[in-house]
Amino acid sequence: MYQNLPRDASFWRFLFSIDQDLAESARKEACPCGGRLHRANYPRKPRGGPGDLPDEYGYRLSFCCDRDGCRKRVTPPSVRFLGRKVYLGAVVVLVAAMRQGPSPRRVRELSRVFGADRRTIARWRVFWDEHFPQTPFWKVARGRLVPAVEISNLPRSLLEAFVRGDDDRQGWARLLRFLSPISIAGGLEIKVLR
Numbered sequence: 001m002y003q004n005l006p007r008d009a010s011f012w013r014f015l016f017s018i019d020q021d022l023a024e025s026a027r028k029e030a031c032p033c034g035g036r037l038h039r040a041n042y043p044r045k046p047r048g049g050p051g052d053l054p055d056e057y058g059y060r061l062s063f064c065c066d067r068d069g070c071r072k073r074v075t076p077p078s079v080r081f082l083g084r085k086v087y088l089g090a091v092v093v094l095v096a097a098m099r100q101g102p103s104p105r106r107v108r109e110l111s112r113v114f115g116a117d118r119r120t121i122a123r124w125r126v127f128w129d130e131h132f133p134q135t136p137f138w139k140v141a142r143g144r145l146v147p148a149v150e151i152s153n154l155p156r157s158l159l160e161a162f163v164r165g166d167d168d169r170q171g172w173a174r175l176l177r178f179l180s181p182i183s184i185a186g187g188l189e190i191k192v193l194r
């Protein structure tokens with residue numbers, strides 16, 4: 001079972017290469033106004049990763065339309081950054097999952113390994129228990145998962161559905177790619193149900 005993220009830096013480079021692919025697809029589509037998209041990356045200071053996190057993690061890939069009067073910002077989905085959360089997406093999934101289950105890892109231990117404090121980890125639990133299941137993304141996307149993932153057990157059930165052991169980088173990539181629609185602006189908006 002998963003206990004860790006793949007340790008070596010090549011895992012993080014691999015995720016970056018997926019982000020580059022996602023960004024390239026977005027750039028090719030151009031701006032709806034017909035303008036060309038230019039690189040306009042956001043600086044980021046992600047937390048929770050290893051000490052040898054590649055330099056590319058200092059920014060989130062993003063674009064800006066080159067037409068005066070438009071200048072629209074286009075930020076493609078990401079497998080590295082989960083929206084505006086400062087921690088790496090994989091860490092937000094893994095740490096929250098490790099707090100669950102029959103013998104949850106202790107907060108102190110998780111804090112030591114990933115650098116997230118008690119309150120941050122508690123916020124992630126609220127995110128997965130209460131916020132995420134209500135998102136339009138999840139309501140549609142869960143139907144595509146076979147076997148169906150239990151809502152009551154997120155994000156552990158998601159990890160179990162995608163990742164097969166500590167070094168399953170392909171599994172991690174599939175999981176983070178699955179979640180990547182929530183990494184863009186508006187991707188987490190909750191629709192009010194009537």
Ligand SMILES: [Zn+2]
Binds near residue numbers: 066071072
């Ligand atoms: Zn434009």
